[in-house]
Amino acid sequence: MSVVGIDLGNLNTCIAVARRGGIDVIVNETSNRATPSLVSFGQKNRYLGEPAKTQEISNYKNTVGSLKRLIGRRWNDPEVQIERKYIGAELVDVHGQVGAKVQYLNQEEVLTATQLVAALLQKVKQTTVNELKTAVSDVVISVPGWFTDCQRRAVLDAASIAGLNPLRLINDTTASALGYGITKTDLPDDKPRHVAIIDIGHSNYSVAIVAFKKGQLTVKSTAYDRHFGGRDFDIALIDHFAKEFKGKYNIDIKSNPKAVFRLAAAVEKLKKVLSANPAAPISIESIMNDMDVSSILKREELEEFVKPLLERVTVPLEQALNDSGLTKDDIYSVEMVGGATRVPCLKNAISNFFGKQLSFTLNQDEAVSRGAAFACAILSPAFKVREFAVHDISPYPICFTWEPEREIPDEETSLLVFPKNNLVPSTKVLTFYRKEPFTLDVSYTNDAILPTGTQPWIGTYTVKNVIPTDSGDFSIVKVKARINLHGIVAVESAAVYEEKEFEEEIPKAAVNEEKRNEDNNDPEVMDTEVPETRIVKKLVKKADLPIVAQNGTLSEDLMNAFKEREGSMAIEDKLVAETEDRKNALEEYLYDIRGKLEDIYAPFASEEEKSVLGSLLDDTENWLYDEGADTKKARYVSKMEEILKVAGPIRQRFFDAEEEKRQKIEEAQIAKRQAEGENVEQGTGGAAPPVPQDQKMEE
Known part of the structure; x- marks a missing residue:
């Protein structure tokens, strides 16, 4: 039985699983520990996660991100309009709910945000199945603590469409707190230890004041800034460089969506470099109009034009402390979680507020998924976990x-x-x-x-x-x-x-x-x-x-319709993947058999066989790069069988000769050892040894 925790992030999604050795974060098909939270649509199939990220710029009009900010929202929601500038695909009204219009299988398709999140969770499920080699059903999914009832229901609906069974939706900060507390062996029995959990991710800033005792945690208060995160720093950098490049190169980057995406990818890397260095370069080839651009930014310059953001840092901290009834002196530790907490000016502002050093004992990128996996293990009968009670709170009356x-x-x-x-x-x-x-x-x-x-x-x-x-x-x-x-x-x-x-x-x-x-x-x-x-x-x-x-x-009817549509798209994805796999296998075998025909297979093939097989290989190669560049899976399988039919006897002669050579070498070694007086027991060639005479008598 699987025990899986999913950190459904706005930028990336992280998956953790409980195993007998502890909690592990699993990698995706490109060996990354986090999967981009992107869904993209093409002429033949969908691209989920890493493949969507790879072609985000070239296919931006059919790629949807910010899924966590869209799910459970109504079309006329003002915050949906904010997200439009972060998403390449066209957002549309789907019966009052927000959705996206894309080109899929050469026709227009409209999908709700719930369906898009279901597609991403389908990818998460498949990644987990590939890792665990078993069916995946029971999961715990993290969501922001400020999610409303409607948003939470939409996440549950998306999980159901993807074939998952969420045992719990857990708040991000509560998941981190669970991961912090359940591994502690020094928690007090009487007076609680108060810890501030601060999570600043891609688009969200959350604070929770949590009281820990031996075997339990109680969330005392929470506070949020729903529009504060790493992407706000990215926007500040994009605005800065767009203005600089307009004066320096006379190009208007913001007039070209693809150029904006390229700049966004570059400033994200620059931001990470600036977190550890006083200055960082930026260089983008052919950003637009075949123009290359470059510049250098100092950390002091970044801090200067993000001052409006830094002025908002202490607001959630003050609110959380006031609601908890505690003072700064009552806080035992300030635990930092989330990728944006690496920004030095952010860390300094929070540290100055509490008047103490910040703690980074939790993995900033993986703490939420690990905590969610712990929560799943607690609820699952498959695992025996240390008793640890979680008392969360509701943010709204x-x-x-x-x-x-x-x-x-x-x-x-x-x-x-x-x-x-x-x-x-x-x-x-x-x-x-x-x-x-x-x-x-x-x-x-x-x-x-x-x-x-x-x-x-x-x-x-x-x-x-x-x-x-x-x-x-x-x-x-x-x-x-x-x-x-x-x-x-x-x-x-x-x-x-x-x-x-x-x-x-x-x-x-x-x-x-x-x-x-x-x-x-x-x-x-x-x-x-x-x-x-x-x-x-x-x-x-x-x-x-x-x-x-x-x-x-x-509704039940709509849920069934969405499940059927997701199933059909998943089948299409699988068919395309299998077709591509058969095509690659055929291409690989073409080059492999041709090389061996001229080398190790040459002594075992007649000139006529070489001629027939060579012609077949040439014809297949020409077909593969012409008509066969885009065809059905069955055609690739058929072409492979044609080659195997001709090459099979040649390969078998080679293997027979190799086996005969091996046996001769083994016999020669045995004879040599016998000649030297060594007692050698010969094998039976895989057959059962003869039955002893006394055992025959008993039978």
């Missing part, structure tokens, strides 16, 4: 509203069921008095702290089959609401209860104590006859009630 009952005029019509920083998972039970079915609306209450453009509505739940009691009174209906492990809110169940009378035995000691108090401790009371039972009223569940739910989860 959630309320339930309903229509008032006509016969109860002063009834409240709303209730804050899950306040901000409510524990996750968590269950609450609401009691209603009703004579007929009723509806509950679930929504966020504070628009100001929600991601811009997020609809407050979470879901609508209608409790059915509610009727008056036999006496015509209100039925007592209890509704169970829950925030589950994924951080998703739902009305899990509803039931109608009735009040019944029960005869309950009264403990004798309690009766005697009561009588003693009433009669001033008269010792004679102890012998007085008293009743041993009493009548009590209790609520008893009478029947479960059906619930009709409307929320952000895909």
